[in-house]
Amino acid sequence: MFWECHDPTQKNRQGNDVGTQYRSAIYYKNENNKKIILASKEQYQKELNKKNLGLIETEIKLINNYFYAEKYHQQYLASKGSRQYCSASPTKVKLGDFPGSKYKLKAHIWENFDWQVDKCVLRSDNNPIKNNF
Numbered sequence: 001m002f003w004e005c006h007d008p009t010q011k012n013r014q015g016n017d018v019g020t021q022y023r024s025a026i027y028y029k030n031e032n033n034k035k036i037i038l039a040s041k042e043q044y045q046k047e048l049n050k051k052n053l054g055l056i057e058t059e060i061k062l063i064n065n066y067f068y069a070e071k072y073h074q075q076y077l078a079s080k081g082s083r084q085y086c087s088a089s090p091t092k093v094k095l096g097d098f099p100g101s102k103y104k105l106k107a108h109i110w111e112n113f114d115w116q117v118d119k120c121v122l123r124s125d126n127n128p129i130k131n132n133f
Contacts, residue, residue: 001105002026003044003095006088009054014088024056027063034062036100043098053091 006014008024028034037060045056068074 003040003056004093005090007091008044008056008058009048009091011057024058026058026060027066028060029063029066034060039099040095040101044093044095047093047095048091051091051093053093 006024010024012018012020012023014022014024026037028037041056041058041060048054048056
């Protein structure tokens, strides 16, 4: 879902929003995480190449210390009065399976996503996803 919900080929921006705070980034804590992240990136790049959509610019970096964001940022989309972030413009390219992939969300979860729109692919209420897996 990470690769599919924004355009990872844009460096330090998402749509009209520009700056390092809008960069695409994945931070990992161990080599196993890194291996899976890089495998997913490689597969997604192959899919992007089929559509001539450029190179992935996502920052992928080891992180030693992780700090949670302020409380008001936690589960933001599930908060009353929240609004979806609409500047992220997905490429409309699907990732599919890759070495190490173990998708946990069931197929019915994706029924709330409309991949044909240019922005805000999430088309459901802001309640947390109930996967029941």
